[in-house]
Amino acid sequence: MAKGWLSSLEKVDEYRWLLPTSYKPGMRVPGLIYADERLLKTMAGDEAVEQVANVAFLPGIVGYSMAMPDIHWGYGFPIGGVAAMRLNGGVVSPGGVGFDINCGARLIRTNLTEAEVRPVLDRLADQLFRDVPSGLGAHGPLRVSNKELDDIMVRGAAWMLDRGYGLPDDLEATESHGCLAGADPATVSQRARERGREQLGTLGAGNHFLEVEVVEAVYDEEAARAFGLEIGQVVVSFHCGSRGFGHQVCQDYLAVMEKAARQFEIVLPDRQLACAPIDSKPGKDYLAAMAAAANFAWANRQAIAHWTRGAFAGVLGRSVEELGMTQVYDVAHNIAKVEEHRVDGQSMRLCVHRKGATRAFPPGHAEVPPRYRKVGQPVLVPGDMGRYSYVCAGTERAMAETWGSTCHGAGRLQSRGAAKRSLQGVDIVGRLEARGIVVRVRNRSLIAEEASEAYKDVADVVEVLDRAGISRKVARMRPLAVIKG
Amino acid sequence: MKEQPPFETFDHTADVGIIARGADLAEAFANAAKAMFSLMVDLDRVEPREERRIEAEADDREGLLVAWLAELVYLSEVDNLVFGRFEIDEISDTRIVARAFGEPLDLDRHNPKLMIKAVTRHMLQVAPSDGGFQVRAILDI
Numbered sequence: 001m002a003k004g005w006l007s008s009l010e011k012v013d014e015y016r017w018l019l020p021t022s023y024k025p026g027m028r029v030p031g032l033i034y035a036d037e038r039l040l041k042t043m044a045g046d047e048a049v050e051q052v053a054n055v056a057f058l059p060g061i062v063g064y065s066m067a068m069p070d071i072h073w074g075y076g077f078p079i080g081g082v083a084a085m086r087l088n089g090g091v092v093s094p095g096g097v098g099f100d101i102n103c104g105a106r107l108i109r110t111n112l113t114e115a116e117v118r119p120v121l122d123r124l125a126d127q128l129f130r131d132v133p134s135g136l137g138a139h140g141p142l143r144v145s146n147k148e149l150d151d152i153m154v155r156g157a158a159w160m161l162d163r164g165y166g167l168p169d170d171l172e173a174t175e176s177h178g179c180l181a182g183a184d185p186a187t188v189s190q191r192a193r194e195r196g197r198e199q200l201g202t203l204g205a206g207n208h209f210l211e212v213e214v215v216e217a218v219y220d221e222e223a224a225r226a227f228g229l230e231i232g233q234v235v236v237s238f239h240c241g242s243r244g245f246g247h248q249v250c251q252d253y254l255a256v257m258e259k260a261a262r263q264f265e266i267v268l269p270d271r272q273l274a275c276a277p278i279d280s281k282p283g284k285d286y287l288a289a290m291a292a293a294a295n296f297a298w299a300n301r302q303a304i305a306h307w308t309r310g311a312f313a314g315v316l317g318r319s320v321e322e323l324g325m326t327q328v329y330d331v332a333h334n335i336a337k338v339e340e341h342r343v344d345g346q347s348m349r350l351c352v353h354r355k356g357a358t359r360a361f362p363p364g365h366a367e368v369p370p371r372y373r374k375v376g377q378p379v380l381v382p383g384d385m386g387r388y389s390y391v392c393a394g395t396e397r398a399m400a401e402t403w404g405s406t407c408h409g410a411g412r413l414q415s416r417g418a419a420k421r422s423l424q425g426v427d428i429v430g431r432l433e434a435r436g437i438v439v440r441v442r443n444r445s446l447i448a449e450e451a452s453e454a455y456k457d458v459a460d461v462v463e464v465l466d467r468a469g470i471s472r473k474v475a476r477m478r479p480l481a482v483i484k485g
Numbered sequence: 486m487k488e489q490p491p492f493e494t495f496d497h498t499a500d501v502g503i504i505a506r507g508a509d510l511a512e513a514f515a516n517a518a519k520a521m522f523s524l525m526v527d528l529d530r531v532e533p534r535e536e537r538r539i540e541a542e543a544d545d546r547e548g549l550l551v552a553w554l555a556e557l558v559y560l561s562e563v564d565n566l567v568f569g570r571f572e573i574d575e576i577s578d579t580r581i582v583a584r585a586f587g588e589p590l591d592l593d594r595h596n597p598k599l600m601i602k603a604v605t606r607h608m609l610q611v612a613p614s615d616g617g618f619q620v621r622a623i624l625d626i
Contacts, residue, residue, distance in 0.1 A: 046498045073498035075607030075623055099603040099625045136525070136597040137565055137590045194563045205600040206626050244562050247602040247625070251555050254606060258548065271547070271606035415496035416599075416626070443597060485600070 005049040009033070009040075015468035019052055019065075026267060027056035032064035034402075034468050039069050042413055042456055046073035048080070054269040055083050059277070060090020062343055062350060066402055068357050069464040070411030070456065074098070076272030079356035079412075082405045084341065085278065087349050091266065092283050093275035094257055094290070096353030098334040099250040101290055102297035103241030104175070105331055105380040105408075106305060107391065110312065111324035112234040114214045117480065120315050124212065125438045125481040127311040132210055132238075132304050133202045134485035135442035140201030142303065149193055150185040152200070156295030157330075160302035167326060170302065172369045174330040175359060178298035180337070184288035189252050192289075196245025196296055201303035203240045205443070205485030207450060209385060210238040210308065213477035216388070223375040223393045223474040227328050235477060236308055236325075237389060239382050239409075241334065242297035249293045253286045278351050287336070287351075294335055301330060328391070329378035333358045333408035341403050352403045360394035360406040360471050368394070379471050383410045383458030385439075385450060385482045386432055390462045390473060397469035406471040410458035419454035426451075438481040450484065489615075492520035501599065502623045506614065510546070511573035513611075513618040514553055514581065518571045521554055521624060522587075525561075526595035531569030533586030546578045546611040550620050553581050554604040561601075565590050599626050 010018040012032075017040065019031030031052040035043070043049055048071045055077055056065035062084050071080030076095030085091055117124065133140055144152065152159045157178025160166055171177045203210060215233045218224045229235070242249075260276035260283070261268055268274065276282040305327065309320045316323060336353045343350070361368050361377040368377045376393035383389045398404050414422070428447045429439045441447055448454075465471040491512075492505040503520035507513030522528060537560050541552035561567060568587035575582040590597065602625040610621040 048498075075500065075605035075625065079499055095606075099605075136600045137592065191559050191563075195559065198563070206602075244602075248559065251558075251603045255543070255548065255552065258606075259544065271609055274606065412498050415498050416501060417494075417496040445596075446598060 006044060015464050019049065021056070024053045026269065027053055029056050029061050029064055031056055031067065033067045033071065034464055034470065035069045036464050039456065039460060039464060043071065048073045048078040051076070051078040052081065054273060055081055057267065057269055058083065058085065058091050058093060058273065058275060059266060060085040062086055068407035069461045070356070070407040070409055072411045074355065076270055077353065077355040080407060081355045082353065082357045082402055084350040084352045084403045087278050087338065087351060090278050090351060091275035092278045092286055092336055092351055093273055093353065094250045094253045094286060095272040095274065096355050097250065097290060097336050098355050099247045100241035100334055101246030101249060102294035102332045103334040104297065104301065105237060105239045105333070105382055106301050107328040107380050108236045108305060108308065108325055109228050109328055110234045110236070113232050114234060114480065117212065117234050121438050121481055124311065124315045125440045125483065127315050128210060128308060128483050129440040131307040131311045132483065134483065135205050138202045138485065139198045142200045144197060144200060146193070149197055152299045153185045153188065153292035153295055154183050155179055156298040157302040160299050160306070165306040166302050170305065170327045173327040174298060175332050178302065178330065180291040180294045182288055183291035183295050185292060187285045187289040188249060188292050192245050192248035192252065195248045196243060199243035199245070200300060202243060203238065203304065203485055204243055208240040208485060210236070210483040211479045212236055212481040213389065213479050215475050216478045217476040219473040219475065220393065223472065226372050226375045227378050227391060227474065228326065229328065229391065229475045234480070237380065237382060237477070238304060240301065240304065242293040243300060245296045246293035249289045253289060256282050257286065290336060294332065329380060331358050331380050339403070350403065352405070354405055356408045357405045358408045359404055360398045361404045362394050362396040362399045376472070379406055381407060381409060381458060381462055384452045384455040385479060386452035388458065388476050388478045390458060391475045392462065392465060392471040393474050395469060395472055398471060402470050406465050407461055410455040410461055412454060413456045414454045416449040419451060420448045423448040423451055423453060432482070437479050441484040443485065491516045494520060494524060497623055500623055500626045502608065502621065504619065504621050506617060506619045508617040510618050511576045513620045514550065514576065515571040515573055517550060517554060517620050517622065518557055518568065518585070521557065521601060522568055524599045524624065525601060526567045526597055528569045530595050531567050532588050533570050534588040535566060537585045539583045539585060542580045544579060547609045549579060549581055550611055550622060551604045551606060551609065554622060557585060558601050558603065560585070567595060602626065
């Protein structure tokens with residue numbers, strides 16, 4: 001367990017730390033870690049920085065193996081890792097996307113105030129808990145045929161919209177319009193189909209959640225106005241991905257990639273980094289299957305958004321339109337995407353891996369919805385269930401330095417076991433309820449693993465983004481109700 | 486030397502690791518499966534009412550451990566089953582044939598815990614130990 005990295009790090013400025021290639025023979029590029037000294041100390045206990053070094057081994061990596069301030073020990077890539085590869089001679093690694101392909105977050109606004117919601121909050125939480133299936137063994141209410149599943153893989157969120165699940169503006173307010181091109185159902189195994197079919201429209205468990213929140217601070221008036229956010233407003237946010245469908249796609253392709261890595265004689269410091277050249281058959285097949293899983297995830301979040309709106313309309317006795325439940329944005333934070341970036345002054349297409357990292361495109365970028373184009377792409381940064389979450393905006397500096405990427409959340413501080421041990425006997429639900437937060441959780445015994453103590457303070461993480469210039473703080477929300485598996 | 490348990494779990498910041506031991510590869514693999522399902526449910530509450538046959542292949546022992554556990558994750562999820570007992574009928578470095586015994590997940594009776602997404606290859610290990618084998622894997626939660 002190498003911990004030599006702390007002394008090897010070179011301070012670039014208060015928020016940037018360089019891990020030189022001399023740290024570990026085989027690194028093709030240096031590592032670059034976004035953190036302040038305090039956050040850096042929280043990384044001392046785990047292997048995250050070692051993983052930054054390992055990612056730098058991958059063929060075709062351009063610039064730096066980067067880590068966002070929420071970085072923590074993952075498998076293969078660190079969680080909070082960003083790496084871009086040249087299309088010609090570069091590799092794609094399923095470990096750089098993760099098992100939960102297109103795990104992401106979505107934020108929906110309302111025109112309700114906390115005062116209007118408070119009297120019905122318990123009923124609303126019950127309704128959301130009933131309408132959005134979650135937890136171990138949960139099945140979605142949607143039954144789709146094999147052919148329909150193929151269509152979902154190819155069309156993503158639009159498939160749901162065609163069936164009345166959502167509002168027309170939802171697609172524009174979704175990264176890549178909720179559909180990644182190049183998905184090919186033929187590259188997806190029967191097993192992935194079987195796992196996915198039953199779970200379409202489910203939240204999952206672990207760190208996935210749905211929250212009713214209230215905007216409690218605005219830092220950037222112009223951006224907040226563009227995003228349709230103001231102090232005192234109730235919003236809904238949720239976090240989930242491609243469920244068993246994506247998990248199985250990744251599991252299947254890791255086995256394929258191990259063979260490919262051997263065939264292409266790629267030296268790997270960690271088997272989970274198994275990869276193949278982007279232009280090879282296994283590389284292309286993986287990207288086509290990953291796109292199918294990403295689209296499944298967008299369809300999944302689209303269904304959940306629909307049920308969320310339905311629950312609000314039912315409990316409040318008003319229509320979705322009257323409630324103003326339009327979508328702020330939907331971001332992916334486990335994905336690999338081919339994007340246009342500038343490398344040494346030249347425009348270049350790169351395969352950007354974001355493993356627990358969010359796209360953060362700047363003002364003026366063609367992929368930012370027209371209504372947000374003056375202020376930049378909304379970036380959703382969920383915190384932990386006891387404190388707060390943030391909305392940020394993408395910046396030019398992110399585009400120039402981090403391939404238009406930023407953090408994805410608070411980042412874990414403690415393992416599940418450590419959190420549970422340290423919180424033994426603490427009534428987590430009671431503690432949240434005492435602060436006015438309504439909690440509906442399927443598995444109460446696991447709630448300690450997701451308590452605030454298990455996570456970094458997302459305020460510290462967001463502060464680093466803001467000061468380093470790779471995102472701008474826009475607004476902060478505090479939870480009113482938390483739904484978990 | 487202190488007697489080592491047939492399996493245990495260990496902490497990982499985001500996920501959970503398992504270590505299992507056995508007098509031979511078959512026993513170590515069976516114990517690894519128990520370790521995994523012990524994270525999902527209370528193993529001693531799982532009745533062996535249903536049986537599934539499993540065949541998995543890989544290029545080496547470590548890959549086989551992943552393939553074996555991943556097959557169980559898949560079966561558990563699509564058939565909504567949890568398993569508590571495993572019989573290995575055949576095992577080599579590259580192929581395993583086994584039977585898993587369990588029953589449909591019962592949320593009231595099994596005390597459900599973690600949902601296992603997948604089996605990672607990070608820190609993966611199958612190694613000779615004390616005349617038998619010790620295996621290690623990290624599971625994605």
